[in-house]
Amino acid sequence: MNNVVLIGRLTRDPELRYIPNSGTAVSTFTLAVDKNLSRDKKQEMEAKNQPTADFIRIVVWGKQAENCANYLAKGRLVAVNGRIQTGSYDDKDGKRIYTSDVVAQSVEFLEWGDNANKSESSNQSNESNSSFSGIEGFHPTDNDDIPF
Numbered sequence: 001m002n003n004v005v006l007i008g009r010l011t012r013d014p015e016l017r018y019i020p021n022s023g024t025a026v027s028t029f030t031l032a033v034d035k036n037l038s039r040d041k042k043q044e045m046e047a048k049n050q051p052t053a054d055f056i057r058i059v060v061w062g063k064q065a066e067n068c069a070n071y072l073a074k075g076r077l078v079a080v081n082g083r084i085q086t087g088s089y090d091d092k093d094g095k096r097i098y099t100s101d102v103v104a105q106s107v108e109f110l111e112w113g114d115n116a117n118k119s120e121s122s123n124q125s126n127e128s129n130s131s132f133s134g135i136e137g138f139h140p141t142d143n144d145d146i147p148f
Contacts, residue, residue: 002083004102007110008033010076011055016069027065029072031056031080031102058082060104068107079108 008031016027032053037045042052058080060068072078082104091097 004080004082004084006031006033006056006058006080006102007077008053008056008080010072010074010078012074014060014065014069014072016065025062025065025069027060027068029058029060029068031058031078057099057101058104058107059085059101060107064104064107071109072107077110079110080104081106081108 011030011032014027014029016025018025032055034053037052045052080102082102085101085103086099088096088098
């Protein structure tokens with residue numbers, strides 16, 4: 001079984017391109033996923049200038065790729081469900097470079113709006129959700145209707 005579930009933040013805006021002959025959309029971005037470290041271990045690694053997150057390249061295909069490119073940005077929190085794909089290529093010097101990517105089967109947007117990293121009032125949240133009503137399969141929820 002080849003199944004990966006990741007939650008992390010985009011390190012840059014997604015890049016979107018189209019495959020020449022088929023016109024299929026493909027989007028790529030890098031996800032920073034925090035390592036599950038104790039507070040002491042994290043502080044120790046930070047003191048040694050060692051990374052406390054893994055940086056994983058994500059590849060998304062089709063309509064979902066277009067949605068990622070249109071609605072995600074650097075710093076956004078997302079959940080990715082996909083599979084690991086390995087590959088290789090020869091660089092300009094003829095050296096073999098090995099790659100590992102996660103090919104996304106689904107990408108869930110865990111934050112919305114321009115102030116995604118800040119706390120938002122429910123009014124701001126509802127305004128930002130309305131701009132996503134054009135996304136296939138997305139239906140905004142009014143938080144006032146939630147009983148808790």
